[in-house]
Structure formats: C-alpha cells, structure tokens
Amino acid sequence: MKTPFLTICFSMLLCLSLRGQTLTPEQLQADFTRFRTALNEAHPEMYRYTPKPTFDSLFAATSAELNRPMTQHEFYITMLPLLVALRDGHIKWIVSGRDEHYPFFTDKLFPLKLYFQGEKVWVVGNYGNASVPNGAELTSINGQRTLMIVQKLLSNMTFADGNRVGGKYEDLNQFFSGYYATHFGGPDAFTVTYRTGSDEKTATLSPVDEKTIKAYAETHKPAGQKPFRITFLENGGSSPQTAVVTIERFYTNKGEQDYSAFLKEAFGQIKQWQIKNVVLDLRNNEGGEESYGVQLYAYLAAKPFRYYDHISVRQKQKFSFPVWTSKLYLKMRWLVVKKRGDGYVFTHQRGLKTVKPERDAFHGNLYVLVNGNSFSVTTEFAARTHADNRATFIGQETGGGYGLNSSGIFAITQLPNSKIDLGIGMFGFHMANLPNDLKPGQGIVPDHLVAPTVEDVLTGHDRAMAYTRSLIQGQKAALTKSE
Template sequence: MKKEPLAGKYSTTISGVLFLHLALWLLAVGSLSAAKNKKSLPPPSLQETFSPSQLKEDLKVLREALEEGHPGLYLYTPKEDFDRHFERAEEALDRAMTLREFYLKVTPLVEKVYCGHTYFDLPQKLLNSLLKDAPQFPLPLVFLNQKAYLDHAALELPLGCEITAIDGIPMEAVMKKLLPQARSDGYNETMKYHILANDFGLRHFLSFGPAQNYRVDYLPYGSEETLQKQISAIPAKKLEGRLTQRHSESPKRKKYKIGAVEKGISLFSMNTFDFGLNKKGRRKYKDFLRQNFSELEKDEDARCIILDLRKNDGGFVGNDAQLFAYLAQAPFRDFRSARMTTLEIPVKDHLSRHQFPKMLEKIFAKEFKSLETGKFTMLDEKNRRWTPKKNAFDGQVFVLISGWTHSGGTVLGSYLLNNDNVTFIGEETGGGHAVFTAGNMVLYDLPNTLCQLEVPLILYENFKGSRSFPKGSGIRPDHKVTQSQEDLIANEDTVMNFALSLARKSIPPKVVPRK
C-alpha cells in the first residue's frame, strides 16, 4: 500500500511522470541554480482570507492553464458543461473566503477533468505542515467494495471492524465529500478509494475541519450490532507511523522480482516502472528481463506466469514496452497516437519554481508536427516500433490488477489486451484503458492562494487490442475479485489465491514438456 499522501508523488514535474524525457531531466538538473533565484513566497494559512478579486484571479489563471494546455480537458466533460461549471464557480466567489473554502470550492471543478495526472492541491509548504502537526482522524482504514474497515490490529477498535459513521455522518456521505480530492482516469473510482485509504486523515480534516475527538460507529466482524466509541484525534505525524504499521502492510517491496511459486507457475511482481533515469538502472532492468525470460524458456515445466501489477502506478517511458516485448504475440508500438493542444507552455508567468518552459518547447518542436485541426501529433519516427522477443513467453498469463494500476501500469495492461493468452483478475484499473493524458507536465502556483495546479500536456491513445470497455473505464477484470473482510483479518491475499487456483487448473495433472 502506498504511504505517500495524495500531494506527495505528483508535486513536481520530475517525480513519478510516465513519459518524462531523460534529456529534459538532465538539462533540468543543470539549470536548478538559475531557478532558485525565483522569489519564494511564504504559504498562507488555511484560515487566511482572500478578497473576491483575488479568488477570481486565481480561478482565471487555473482556467487558462487547463483550457490552453490540457489536451484531454473535454474527454469526459463537454466544453459547454465546463464553461457552465467555471461560470458558476466564478459567481460563487462573490465574497471573501478562506484558503480552505476556496480549495473546497475549486476541487470538484478540477475533478471534472477526470484525469489521474491532473493535480490540484494546497500550497506544498502548507501541506507539509499539515502532514506534520494537524490533528487528524486516528484510524488507518482500508476500503473493500467501497466500505471502510479498520486496518490495524492494536488500536481502540477491533481489527477489521466496519466503520459505518463518523460523528453521526454515514460513511457514504463522508466519502461523497472526500472523493473529489482524489484522482483517477475517467469515471471509475477504484483508484480514488486506494488514495483515500492513505490520505483519509488529511482529507477528512480539510473537508470537515479540525476536531479533538471523533464519535465512531462501527460493526465488529460477525456482529449484527453497531457499537459506538469516542476516540481522540492524533497529530498527522503520529498517524503516519500508524499507517506504516497497518495490518495489511507488506514488507518493503522490490521494484520488480520473479520467482517460481510451484511447479509450472512463476510469480512476476512488477510494482513500479519508476526507475531507469540513469544508464546503470536501465541496464539492470534489461539484464533482469533477459536473464529471467531465458531461464523461463529453458524450464520445460513453465506453463503460467502470474503478473502482479496491483501496486504499479507507472514510471518512465519504455519500461512497460520492454517487458511486454517478452510477452507479445505480434509487433507493437509505444502507443497508437500522441497529441498536444499547443507546443507553447501557456500561462508562463504563473509557473512554479524549477519549471523549464523553453526547454520543453524545444523538445516538443522536434517531436511533434501540426495538424489541419490546429492540434499537434507526434512524429511517426518518435513512436517506437517493437517486435516480440524470440524467447517471448507463450504460456498462460494471469494479470492481477487494482485501482492502483495506473499510468504505465495500465499501459502494460492495454498492451496485454492484444494477446489471447491473458486473463485479468482483481478490480478495475485506475488508469484509462483507451486514452490518458500524461507526458511532460507543468506545475503552476496560483498567484494569490498559491494553490498548486499540475497539467499534463500530452494525450496518449493506448496500443490496445480489440477488447473494449465503456468510455471512461479502466481495464475491467475477467474475474472481479476483492478481498473479503474475513480475509483482511486473516491477512489472506484473496486475489492471489484466486489466481493460483486458476493457474493450477490450467496445467494438466502431469506436466508435459513444451516442444
């Protein structure tokens, strides 16, 4: 389970971006000293008040940055609807508001982009302070089928009990207020619930305000009687410690590993693609793939791979395609298309520190060409062609997916939709199955509130197969499997157990060597 708050991973243009060019990163490192000269304003407090004109100026900058730069702004919300939402938001800014009020007004508006790479939040320094000292709801939670359960074995309430209400507010109503603060591609909410399992304390604090105590209604496992208990708030830093001690928390995971589970079945955990900025890291990954798939080819008993992508929320370009080359059944490309709205970074005056618009624009000019529509598409030669490896695995592949499977993790899943030997197990991915916006991203600081807005600049169409899902969906599993309350308490991996059962059934009782 991720430990970083919602604000953590995407708070800069360098960390966690799927298609960030290595050249950009290298140039950026050399330019940091110049960027440090930009004046850094102290962050406001949550209760600092802003005038209507200041709030409207911030909304105007936010709107211009999205409308002029975001290539997928109208994928799921038509322009006329967005225009109406912005007009209503501006009308609502007719009085002085605190920073907290402004944030809660604007967050549902940005949510309408339905993009897991579009980021809106409080100023980073303020977030850092809140994540240290703010009094927060003290219970680590996990969400199973959109219900909240206690994910800790040593607190006031019993492990695995269902939390049904907080301060008399049913959890359904609580989550309705919190969900707009979490992101996902399209309409599905699986990723949102995973994010809020990590970020619940902060987002509840922002939505409902500070409290010294909470009145919690809960239902112990196996009981039909709802109980109630008053529990005290704890500082955010203490809550962070509890999150690392969650009952479901697994030992520190390697970025990738493979090993035999039992005869004929291998487990390949691909937990991230967020590595390979340097030559050594890229070479290590290539060597890992080459060596392990060579060993699989030599293993006459190898029949199944369980590919675990449940924690994979993306990383750097090419890592997904390199792996798929060892699983592919036909030639493929990085993506079907990549498009931009503009090659010029909009609203430059309000870019955050350490942004490099001129550098980005030079890269875009070399990699994209204009269309008659006024949009821009990536040059064909920049979209790499791949062929399956000679030792590509041809057995059954059982792919484990979850709401955390996003960005590059879902890109790999979309590649696998081209194969006829793949079965998806788990829950719908947080990343879009067909298109998504990511690529080089730019971070803005709104001029008055200093709230952050990060905008992805490239719209990618996945190189997916003929299988399709409803618009706004992630990859939907062939077998929807969610951990049960009983398995949560027993710390049983329900999804893995289901995959192992299917894998065993796919292998003949007596393994016959492959030809």
C-alpha cells in the first residue's frame, strides 16, 4: 500500500517542481518530436479536418517558437493550436498528476459559476462569498470584456469534433474557473462588472480554490439517481402512453446497475403497457462503451441495421515511442487489424455486422433529447437513429461529429521533459448509411432547437422536456381530431 502512495507523492512533487523551472529549447524540441511522432503513428485520421499541408505549416511554426526556455505552462499553451487543429474532442492533453481542467492553478480561481449562451454570460451560482446576485449578466473580468475572454477560451479548447462549439460551451459552464486560470492567470482578486436590469455595477471578489469548486459541484448533484432510469408519464387516461428513458452514460461502474438487464426490463415494460411514445434523454451523456450504443439501438430499430461502415486505424506495427495502451490489443492486433486500400481497419466489433432488432423492440413514436454534451458513443447512437429517420430530435446540436469520431482504445505517452500526457484515441468510427447532404464537421442538428435560458438554469425548469411533452400532446390532439 505504501508504494503507490509514495509514487503519487513523487509524481505530484515532480509536477510542482516542473512548474517552477524552465525547460531548455533542446528539451522542448525533444518533447515536440515525441508529440508529432505519436500523432503520426497513432491517430487514425489526423488530417480529417485540417489538410496535411496546413498541419505541416502549423508544426513548422510551433517548432520555431520553441527556440527559447519555457515553463511547463508556456509549453502547454504553445502546443494547443496543434491539438485544436485536430478538431478531435477525444484528444487528451493532461499535465501528469493534475486534474485536466485545473492543470496549473489549484487556488486563486474565479469564484462564480457562470452560464454561457451565445454572447451573453450569466451568473448562476457562487462558490465563495461573492456579492454578485444570481441572474446578473457578467460583462467584464479584471478590465477585459467577457466576450473577448470567451472568444479566446473557445479558440483554445479541444472538447469538440469537427466544427462543433456546443461541447465547448458546456465545458465552460462547468469548468470556466479552470480555463480562465490557465489562459489568464490566477490573480489575488477579481474586479467584475455586471448588469442587473439597466444598472451596471462593479464588485471585487476574493478567489476560491479547486477543492471548494468541486465541493460545490458535488452538493448540487441530484442525490440517489441511477444512471439508467425509466419513468412513465400519466396522460389523463387509465394507463400511461409515454415513457421517458434516461441514459446518463454508456458505461457501468462495479456494483452498479446491469445495463443489459435494465434495457431488457425497461423495453419489456414498454411493450407490456403498449406505450405509444418513448422519450430518450441523452443530454449530458458523454459516451462510454461503443457496444452499449449498438445494444440500445437494437431495441429501437425498425429493421436489421449496420451501425458502423468501418473502423479505421493508423497502422498495425509496433509504436516507435513509449506508450501505455491495452496489452490485449497489442497482442491481438495482428488478428483484428486488416489492410484496406491505403490504410488499415479494425475488424472486431459487433456494430460492423448486420444486427437484428430485439424481440421487444419499440416501434412507436421516438423522441431523442440531445445537447452539446451528447458526445462520443452518444453521438454515434444519435447519428444512426437520425440517419434512419427513426426519431424526432429536440434540444441542441451534439458535441460529437455526425459522420465519425476518434476514440476506442487510447494510446497514451508522456512527454519526457514537460511530463505532459498525450492521449490519442486509436480507432476512427465511421457511421454506416449516412445522409448525402451532411456538411463537413457537423453534428446531429435537432429537428426542434431548444436551449435552456438562464431562468431555466436558475429555476430548474426543463425547457426541452416540456417542449417534447407539448409535441406529444399536440400530436395526440391532432390524431383525436382527425379520427
């Protein structure tokens, strides 16, 4: 028990010492070379959104900047344009031993919880003892307009596939204090201007620490809710006609609900009650196990389907750099990775085969709720459902890309001098039977765009769910009238 603890302590001390010292140009170039090599050998589709000539120019420009001593923090920031150019929301860039959202500051953090909507920034919570009221519009921080701050942060954030920004806004809603500190520093105090009504006021706020922010987040989580839930809504008749199925994530932790058992029981009940409408809530579901999405769609598909067209990988040879990844995959890749055209594909996945609907599959009206945090496996499921015209979508555009994403098994390497971990999803999941009119880099755009207002956030009003219920009631009324 002592060895892991001592290892963790040593790692943390090493990170602290790195933040206080500079790295030589030779050390920076060595890390840069490892970074570029890892991307070239592991990323399945590095040039999916940014052409190779553009990327080569970015590499050259970044290398030229590494001609002077830099701190770990400066190197971290200097490399970000390369990561952003991938437009791969799964890419990981994490200072070893630190929370990815608080890589350099654990104190002197911004003390207000904010909500971002378009060009507006609203106060919706308070981590400390600040005097700014909830519902106020924040207009500046330490003399900088919030609009300019947000634009800078968005341009340096990686949580998005393709051209998506919804996931970035959702990340700001949760982790603005960490992003602000990384890019603007941690001051001893924050002077803010804000509006309430027509009045603009100024306040000076004391900073808070990471522990306080995380404690606030924990206390504001719904208590006792299971990650997979089904609720039946009364419609004024003798039996319910609508079921709400909530899937918070596509994975399970040890000792939790069994996902397969939940689906079997839930859709068995839906069939038994002869439910006509199912609302599938996938908001804030950032993904998980690919097979979970395939399994869920088998309970909703109208006919046999192929989920993936193919799953691309960069290569099947041994990596030339030190890497942490699945030992089983390294042993089995000679069997499960095959040559295809100019590249390679991974062949061992249920979604590559034709899948038959489950016996209790639901064939009624399906409504799917998504938002910017609907990502990865969730976006894959939404893409299959949307491409098959199987559901009505309500909410906000997904954070993940419609056509494909890079995830699956990760290759992780630690840059030798800066001690920053680079994590690369090695599989490119290409969805099958896509629409012909997709725009490059788009997500799943809902049929009905419904975004929460600041009043919704403050009062807990679920605008998208209320809108969906009104759709269902409207369709029911139209059917009754026509009959």
